[in-house]
Amino acid sequence: MNEILKAIKESSIKISELLKDADFGYTSHTNHTGDTQLKLDVRSDELITEIFSGVKSVKALISEEKDEALSLNEDADFIVAYDPLDGSSLVDVNFAVGSIFGIYKNKVSAKNLVASAYAVYGPRLELVICGDKPILYRYKNGEFVAVKELKLNEKGKLNATGASQWGWSKEHRKFIKSLFDEKYRLRYSGAMVADLHQILLKGGGLFSYPATTDAPNGKLRVTFEVLPFAYIYEKAGGATTDGKNSSLLELEVKQIHATTPCYFGSKYEISKLLGEKCE
Known part of the structure; x- marks a missing residue:
């Protein structure tokens, strides 16, 4: 699990850097659900794939930008499903966007979901990782630093x-x-x-x-x-x-x-x- 979380952190840092000077245009392709793919979507997906290709504990990758699961290590335990760049159509107006990761053991099902994470690319790079509890991390001086556990009140506003x-x-x-x-x-x-x-x-x-x-x-x-x-x-x-x-x-x-x-x-x-x- 540690090497998977390390790969998520590395992916988040690289995508955050990508967003600072990227081509915001569209490709001529659509994804599985019919959305026209932005060049940013495709490049973010490529970055995550490149990083996870070296993670031996990952059996397969499932992405919003891939039609089918990508097999990596047949005998490994974990499947990582992710949205490489959620909200990508808002990048051109400089809104906060993010990446979402679900980590499944052996099979993709809710019962087999063992951890989740998401990155937020805004004024700051932040990452929430949730195993037993969701912890907020903030990227400072070249590393992610734990800030606090996140808890919801009984009622919101x-x-x-x-x-x-x-x-x-x-x-x-x-x-x-x-x-x-x-x-x-x-x-x-x-x-x-x-x-x-x-x-x-x-x-x-x-x-x-x-x-x-x-x-x-x-x-x-x-x-x-x-x-x-x-x-x-x-x-x-x-x-x-x-x-x-x-x-x-x-x-x-x-x-x-x-x-x-x-x-x-x-x-x-x-x-x-x-x-x-x-x-």
């Missing part, structure tokens, strides 16, 4: 709600309004990493990306976006759901690029959501 509003269900629209009526503040950038990081550091709230008329199965990917963050949020004392179940960690991984509606937050917001759906 922030509301980061995604997807196009014209596609929301009446139930979701009503629920989001109810949070604003409770004086929650809107905080949504369009980069999952940045928005979930803000809620974690501010102590609570809700991030939601619901089912919509144009994306009934949601938009965010289960394997390398949703499950890694669900693991972190629940280890931080929060809760998650797809809008119906009691935890995103109950989801079954049927395809490596499958998507799902998702809600991450403090226990109050998730309980309120599920309670209202039962009424």
Whole structure:
């Protein structure tokens, strides 16, 4: 595990440097889910692949930018699933973006997720690593320094709600309004990493990306976006759901690029959501 975490740290540093002077243009290719690939997405994926190719404990890599799993060491124990550059379309306006990593043992399933990590490329380079608990690290003087354990309060103040509003269900629209009526503040950038990081550091709230008329199965990917963050949020004392179940960690991984509606937050917001759906 230590060599995997070392590779994640090295990848984060290199991508952070890449972002300072990179080509923001698009390629002529699309990824598995139909998104046109930015040159930054492709180069970030290449960097991570290059670094992990020398990690003997990694059996395979699964990436948002790869159609299929990339086999590395057949007899190794771990599979690393990652989004190389979440929020990449926001780099040209200088918003914070990030990378997400899920570490699975032997097989890609929620039950086999043993650790998660994500990097935030903003004014500072920060990294959250979660085994038994999520720890925030900050890059200083050439190394990552532990700052603090991240914990969510029972109830938050922030509301980061995604997807196009014209596609929301009446139930979701009503629920989001109810949070604003409770004086929650809107905080949504369009980069999952940045928005979930803000809620974690501010102590609570809700991030939601619901089912919509144009994306009934949601938009965010289960394997390398949703499950890694669900693991972190629940280890931080929060809760998650797809809008119906009691935890995103109950989801079954049927395809490596499958998507799902998702809600991450403090226990109050998730309980309120599920309670209202039962009424």
